[in-house]
Amino acid sequence: MKEGKEFDVVIVGAGITGAIIAKELSARCKGLDILILEAGTGKSSDFDDYEKYNDQYYNALAKTPNSPYTDSPYAPSPSVLDITQIKDNEPDTNGYFVQYGPFPFLSNYNRNVGGTTLHWLGTTLRMCPNDFKMKTLYGHGVDWPIGYDDLKPYYRRAEYEIGVSAEVNEQEILGITFDKGYVFPMHKIPQSYLDMYMTKNMKGLTFKDDGVTYPVKVISTPQGRNGMPNPKYKNFDTREKGFMPVGAVGNPDLGQRCEGNSNCVPICPVQAKYNALKTLHDALQNTKSKVTLINQSPVSTIEIDPKTKKVSKLHYKTFKTSKNGVRTVINNHTVRGKIVVLAANAVENAKILLASDACTRSNQVGKNLMDHLVMLTWGYMPDDIGAYRGPGSTSGMPLMRDGSFRKNRSAFRVEIGNWGWNWPANTPESTLQDAVADGLYGKDLIDRIKKETSRQFRIGWEMEQVPSDKNYVTIDEKYKDELGNYRPVIHYTMNDYEKRGALVASKLSEKVFEKLKVTPATDWQDTAPGYFEYEYEEDGKKKTFKSVVNGAGHVVGCHRMGDDPNTSVVDSNQRAHDHKNLFVAGCGSFPTLATSNPTLTMAALAYRTADEIVKEFTS
Amino acid sequence: MLDQKNLPYHERFVQPTAKEQKVEATLEKNKMLRSLMSVSLQQDTLADLHEHLRVAMMLELSTIPPYLCALYSIMKGDMTDPNYKEEYGDNAEAAALIRSVMMEEMLHFTLAGNILNAVGGEMKINHKEYVPEYPTVLPDSAGKFQVHLSKFDKAAIRTFLRIEQPTPPETKPKLEGYTTIGQFYHAIEELMKKLEKEAKKKKKTIFTGDRKLQIDDTYYYGGGGKILEVRNLTTALDAIEEILEQGEGSETTIYDNDDEFGQIRELAHYFKFNEIYEAQRYAHCQTDPKDPPEGTKMDIRYDKVYNMGIDPKTEDFVTDELKALSHEFNLEYRKLLDLLQSAFQGQQEDFLEAVGVMYKLRYKAVALMRNPIPGKRINAGPTFEFVEK
Structure with a gap:
């Protein structure tokens, strides 16, 4: 590629946001030259490349979310194995993140072609209308500059692209509405035996909070994985009838339906679960405009023209390692774009902006880092519940995602896990190890494994974190990666608002366990990275609540959207207030986190941004 | 020529x-x-x-x-x-x-x-x-x-x-x-x-x-x-x-x-x-x-x-265990044929169950192929014999 070449659009990051924008532009605009720069490795449409991920996953000793994917010291990804409790004033520099705490940021993401959709679970919940009005309704955080109805048409498009399996009549809850005649592209993924078992055995269970009684009801979760197409599906935009599930990239016969391989995280072996490679593949096939994707090209900075305040250049580096892995060639490059879209992870977008001294007016770049804080509770069911079958989760108890209690404590989404204690206790492997350590073998060993694993049950309580200026990403000359790019320096804490949410979740957990006759087995160490304590008063007595939370991988905030350029980084189209030709897109734009997993909303916002960019080239 | x-x-x-x-x-x-x-x-x-x-x-x-x-x-x-x-x-x-x-x-x-x-x-x-x-x-x-x-x-x-x-x-x-x-x-x-x-x-x-x-x-x-x-x-x-x-x-x-x-x-x-x-x-x-x-x-x-012999037959499998395993395989095969039959006769959802049976067939076939037949230099294998009901 010619040094300093000008493209019509340069997109930074080949994840779902970048892929959707590239696909939309290349399908709708004629003759554009579009470049996608990706920091990590990986190919966009090579089936063998994905098979390599599968093999790397089989080979990995610790099956962490990033274990199947190639990690490079030149574009490192954070790993959950790096996280520790943070000692006083000593940052944790174990991994890619530099963590000052006082509480560690517990999540990670994936820097590769396809982004974090390579290892996401595939949960595709819409936000509920009240999630957009946290300040007005509950006095916390800020309001979004747009509401549910503004996003509705974009949700539809995102649900088509991702291929969402769900039933409208089950999802019309929490004020969420659908257009007349709308159905999801595919019927819901069959709920697990556990889901049915809980529905049956929790009948009539309610939970009272802030004077309101909430039914505790198991409801299926919308998922971005291939199920049975709904013959009634009609694409509102193209008028096309029916839906054809999209299989594996480069091997479309594979993965047309979820096969229940039960390792959606870290990798769906057949690509029945959506990943952004599918959208990228389409973008690269579109012929109206040309899309070029280059990997191993992390962007370090963008350059701002002091007069026009527009982005004039992007600086990126390339790295190529010799076959024996000994020598790496590093080169500096520049490229120009009429329109520039930062579509990397929220933390990476912030890093680039901070390194470039861009979007400085609001002083909000890097601020308000958020994640769902997941408290896990687990135990033995009295009966065989068929654990370890199907996708990671097929249902939740979503009716407490919103309510007046949000004035006092954070709301939470309740995720019912189908894979036993795999997340908190590394079962079933550890179940086997324990049984062998107890000296069992032969039939006794098999009986013990059967008896224990089939009854292992766990719930995830995912607390919504509110935006806070104590939670932020910054950069520091002292901390750079091997290419000389900044490593994210993170200051982070868990607020009392979220701890109160966890406390209520633990009470609800006890109620659910009691009703289901679950023998509790929740067990953690106070040395765990996510350990916290919360002091409160109950019945006139001082009490301390102790527990552990995990990250959800929902890296949100850092360049929030809003109408006011003094308090927000981008507008509701994800266009930077300060730089007219710059878009900063992704989960980073969320003003508040909501209780839904962020990917579907992020995808919806990407469509909104794509529409805005299309206008630039068609008007 | x-x-x-x-x-x-x-x-x-x-x-x-x-x-x-x-x-x-x-x-x-x-x-x-x-x-x-x-x-x-x-x-x-x-x-x-x-x-x-x-x-x-x-x-x-x-x-x-x-x-x-x-x-x-x-x-x-x-x-x-x-x-x-x-x-x-x-x-x-x-x-x-x-x-x-x-x-x-x-x-x-x-x-x-x-x-x-x-x-x-x-x-x-x-x-x-x-x-x-x-x-x-x-x-x-x-x-x-x-x-x-x-x-x-x-x-x-x-x-x-x-x-x-x-x-x-x-x-x-x-x-x-x-x-x-x-x-x-x-x-x-x-x-x-x-x-x-x-x-x-x-x-x-x-x-x-x-x-x-x-x-x-x-x-x-x-x-x-x-x-x-x-x-x-x-x-x-x-x-x-x-x-x-x-x-x-x-x-x-x-x-x-x-x-x-x-x-x-x-x-x-x-x-x-x-x-x-x-x-x-x-x-x-x-x-x-x-x-x-x-x-x-x-x-x-x-x-x-796996060194599976050519055209295996259950009766040649010498041991009762292998014969039983082979019979199990053939029962699954029969079940698959039954499910296909009913799927084509209107019970289309039987295709879903057939998928599960195909996986079972695979596991049982591999189990047979891993087993040497005693006294012979070959392993067993799936026989695909039709089981009468």
């Missing part, structure tokens, strides 16, 4: 070996061959068409167990190898090719079933007379040949080449039996056209089957291409076209014509197997069937294969 060297490349395997010639005369009694023979003699009535289509389903089904045996005999990767591949180890490429052909045979089976239902014929998938026995026998333009249940080896691949061999265009159907599979399907086409023409004269149609019985892409997916619903003569002919072209390719190209059906360009079956036989891929730019593969070399490890 033909000069082998002057023959087009794709016809070089046509010549039967001396051994094959020797046994050919004894093959007449084979079940598959007898079925093909008997339908060839009756090509007049709608009942004859039904019988042709049932035999077509049997024919498509008959190739699946041999492909399955080759596929499942391939061992998993060696975990101590740094380039460890979980599924099918060093033979992963070959396995992927065999699997893709097998999936297309399943599609052909389903397409034939859709035609049979469309013309109101009775489904007889789980009837003993329509379940192939092994070794089975198939015809091609060079004669008749046996198809064995065998592990993955070069002889098996050679047989697969014969199964999928393109038909020379000038070969005409013979009354005493179909010389090739292509002829057989062309005879079905002609019979359908003839019967529909006669029916049209009486303002009727032969496509009177219940439309609800048609298998569509709700329940048939991921299996080697697009399923077509058969509603009339045009769609029926399309279905047969898809069967023939996926298999044989044409005289002019090594690729199938699937792009007509909205799919990506794929090698026709014969050429996929030829890649394995030659341990070399076709280069991306190649299209001429006369040229040998000129692309990248392929890893083929015939030693990383």
